[in-house]
Amino acid sequence: MLTPTEIGRELGGRSGIAANQLLAERGLQIGKRDAKDRAYWQPTEAGMAFARLYDTGKKHGDGTPVMQVKWRSSVLDTLRSAAEA
Numbered sequence: 001m002l003t004p005t006e007i008g009r010e011l012g013g014r015s016g017i018a019a020n021q022l023l024a025e026r027g028l029q030i031g032k033r034d035a036k037d038r039a040y041w042q043p044t045e046a047g048m049a050f051a052r053l054y055d056t057g058k059k060h061g062d063g064t065p066v067m068q069v070k071w072r073s074s075v076l077d078t079l080r081s082a083a084e085a
Helices: 004-010 016-025 075-084
Strands: 029-033 039-043 051-059 065-071
Touching: 004 016, 004 065, 004 075, 016 029, 016 039, 016 075, 039 065
Parallel strands: none
Antiparallel strands: 029 039, 051 065
């Protein structure tokens, strides 16, 4: 399971931010804002084939758990074809 930063590295040294944008452009995740206007990424239905949500063990100030999206390495093939296009 890969973080966006690790995905970016695998795609030729891109940043995690660039990897997140590429995931969004491919329709695998969407950017959202919570009630406190904090940005987060959520996998789409198509993205759930590659993604898994992990509870980090941390909590936001309002008590909600902090979740992290990680991606199966198989997502790299999909992103590489998008990056080349």
